[in-house]
Amino acid sequence: MTVTYQYPRPNLAVDCVVFGLDEADLKILLIQRGLPPFEGKWALPGGFVQMDETLEEAAKRELKEETGIQDLYLEQLYTFGAIGRDPRERVVSVAYYALVNLRDHKLMAATDARDAAWFSTDDLPPLAFDHSEIAGIALKRLKGKVVYEPIGFELLPMKFTLTQLQQMYEKILDRPIDKRNFRKKILGMDLLQELDEVQVDVSHRAARLYKFDEKKYRKLRQRGFVFEI
């Protein structure tokens, strides 16, 4: 079944930049393409938008199909419309980004993806299409946003230590952070809930665990409070 239009139109795709964090690195989720063009190359998960789904639904469907990842909060990043960005035909891509706790999600490649894996942002392979540019812009957005919105918590487990929290910011911002100032600032905002629990299964002295109080943050923000790291 084909479809005929009066004028040519670009094809419309979505691409997803999913950030995850482990002990060592800030990572991005990539898939290995199973089909041409760029067959065998690594790329951002994504694909064409269907007529009966919104852009965000398309992004979630492609992510689930190609990587097995679901239940995540996607935010629109930017729409890429350079004329030659796809060798097949004119394709405009709406890019989304998300932050996930890497351990919560099991990868499982399928459909057009031969493989799915996390790659350190410091060491990305050459990517298909303009996906290196898209990943770069997402990383820049993340760096810019993480200092004035508490989105970084999405990368951490529900319960975390202050050291884990600091390391998260150090990895994203790519610079060392002074421990004393950091703790003063983060505890001073009164957005962390100190738990009656400490780390388990660690060789060093077990540190106190904290939770981010999202409800409180929303209330404060309505009154004009601005998060700041």
Added chain:
Amino acid sequence: MTVTYQYPRPNLAVDCVVFGLDEADLKILLIQRGLPPFEGKWALPGGFVQMDETLEEAAKRELKEETGIQDLYLEQLYTFGAIGRDPRERVVSVAYYALVNLRDHKLMAATDARDAAWFSTDDLPPLAFDHSEIAGIALKRLKGKVVYEPIGFELLPMKFTLTQLQQMYEKILDRPIDKRNFRKKILGMDLLQELDEVQVDVSHRAARLYKFDEKKYRKLRQRGFVFEI
């Protein structure tokens, strides 16, 4: 000449939210539609993307065709892809926004637009499609951005008084600003160049004129400086 595809695809459009400022108000540029759907209704300038132009080029072309406005800096706002947003067929629209000095641009409606005019953001008519939503999101973005990036200067004439500058922020942020604190803050950033000129043709005592030093701002920003109102 028609074109046949294997699968249906959304049509792709661009829409533009152009902000301008006069003595009384923050305004948005609207066109009156000359064709169905929504014939005779006010709408954002915009139209379909052609195959040989980028998204930004399409936005500039439509703006020029429908309103006569050209030579402005467009920034991508957001891409709107709700399924029923256009009664004709599935249309995804990439929205752009811009800030201009209203007096620099003469309006001239043409092509699909029957008329073009500036409307106060406080008093917009009902708009075609989801354009009220797009305008609302653009206004929210402007309010959020104007406090930490010196984009507001684009709304002013090249040479302006401190009172004009303050009024610009008051109109965008929709709240009174304390004059003494404002002057201290804005002059303290050392981004304004005090000119050897005063206002002409005013009935009150002529005030000193200033210029925004964009070059200096760029240099400072590279060194980590953050503009803040």
